[in-house]
Amino acid sequence: MFIVLILTIALIAAVLTSVYFAEIIAHRVGQPYGTLILAIAVTVIEVALIASILLSRSPGSEAVVRDSIFATIMIVCNGIVGVSLLIGAIKHHETVFKPEGSNIALALLITSSTLAFVLPTYTTSTPGPNYTLPQLRGAAVACFILYVTYVYAQTIRHKALFLAPVFDHDIHGSKSHPQPSNQKTIISTLALIVTLLAVIMLAKQLAPFIEVGVQAIGAPHEVVGILIACLVLLPESFTAIRQAIDNKMQNSFNLAFGSGLASVGLTIPVVAILSYMFGITLTLGLDAKSLVFLMLTFILSVMTISMGRATFAQGIIHLVVFAAYLRLSITP
Known part of the structure; x- marks a missing residue:
């Protein structure tokens, strides 16, 4: 105990440390790059964790x-969207965001999730x-193309659609903070990688006790x-809630939908390669x-x-649906 x-x-x-360094990087590179960097960083390390479990060939690993x-x-x-909406609305009465950018992200997430986890249940080539x-x-190529499309739309083609709306008090009432220096940004980037690795390793150490x-x-x-996914996503959860408190719900959506897209678009190609190399049959279809x-x-x-x-x-x-999902996962 x-x-x-x-x-x-x-x-x-x-x-908490990873969130601190992520905010320094986000302040230096600006949005939406800040949320994108955090989402990709956490997802890449999550992919490594999933790959290690898959290669262990332990019971149930084919469905991990x-x-x-x-x-x-x-x-x-x-979970993240529900908490962010609730906290943001409590403080600001209602939250405001740009539906155009969120619609792009959500449409890409729906498409990639359907290709990866819905269609395998209904294909007839395998039992x-x-x-x-x-x-x-x-499916792996399609998911990766969809994720690259999201990154291109968010950072280049339609960048303005993913930026949080600017209010009058943001312009006139907020204090101007100088951007971090290049040296501080580099140090923060390295520190973010180290702390995210620590999050994953600690989550992995806690896994046997959780099991x-x-x-x-x-x-x-x-x-x-x-439970492990909840632990791994803690840095993004804290950051999304902080953004909602600051009345920047768009950034919370960018983190939420971007993390989901990164998880599908980066993990499926990697495990497809591992499946081919090591002859592992993956259980992908949802019940x-x-x-x-x-x-x-x-x-x-x-x-x-x-x-x-x-x-x-x-x-x-959203929180009621999340609670129902957790409850019925424990007692199906």
Whole structure:
């Protein structure tokens, strides 16, 4: 118990430290590059963790890709978005954002998620909820193209659509802070990488204790993936909530949807290569319950961002769906 407490305290400290350095980098490079850098950094390390579990060939490892990425989508689209909307609305009455940029990100996330996790359930070339190798290669290429499209749209072609709306008090009431120097930015970048690695390693150290706890309550094995995904996504969660408090809900959406897209668009190509090299058959197709949650989440997300503003009610709806997802994952 004492070891779990120490690991938990160290994890929280690593998360808070990573958020601090991520904010320095974001201030230096500006938005939307800041949120994009944090999303990619966390996802790349998450991909490495998933790949190590996949190559271990432990029981249930063939489904770790599906369970981890699906958990990430549920966490970012319902958990992070829900908390950010609720806190932002409580402080500012309602949150304002640009639906055009969020619509682009959400459409790309819906498409990539469908290709990766919905269609394998209904293909007939294999008996299980998985792709053949040619089908997996095609899905991997498509997911990667969709992610590259998102990065191009966010940073070059339609950059203005992903920037938080500017209010009068932002111009006249806020203090101007000098940009960090190049030296400080480089140091912060290296420190961010180190702290994110620490987050992943600490989460991995906590995983056996989490697994014991999951077994003790008789929950399915995929709950372990959900809890680890929650730990890994802590830096993005803290940053998204901070942005919502500052009335920059657009940045919170960029983090949430961008993290989901990065998780699908970067992980699926990597595991497709590993599947080909090591002859691993991946279980990608979602079951009926998960398909319902995925469909409900995307429908609610479209409704939430369609008007360009949201109140606390939308935040509560997303959090209720997230709570139901967690509850039914523990007792399916």
